[in-house]
Amino acid sequence: MQARVRLQRTSGIQVIELPPGFEVPGTEAVIRRDGHRLIVEPVERPSLRDVLAGLEPLAFELPERDEGLLSTDQKKC
Template identity: 40%
Template structure:
């Protein structure tokens, strides 16, 4: 895959726009754009995974209830 390609800029209403060629497409429908000097950098928005989401949660200080409360006793099982 090539790392660069010539593209044309055009107007879309009051915005300047460009079409992203197929070989540069991102998955999803959102991206982050930032400027560094004369360079525009476009990055896909990555949804955080379960572990990073859990790391951001505050710890639970409440004690967990007895999970066996209200359940019938287990029968003896012969193996």
């Protein structure tokens, strides 16, 4: 896929407007130069497992919410 884009200058930086189909997912990207080419790649989001592994344990205990409920092996008539 190829498209022609406009280059603009805003507040001293150069801006490239990406046409539909060239959007980069997320809110951050890494840009690098390879000769005359610019390569833009999305920053990979951490996996849910990595996010959860980085969380601190809760400093309090949650109340027991199952009290008074039927167990899964009891049948309601």
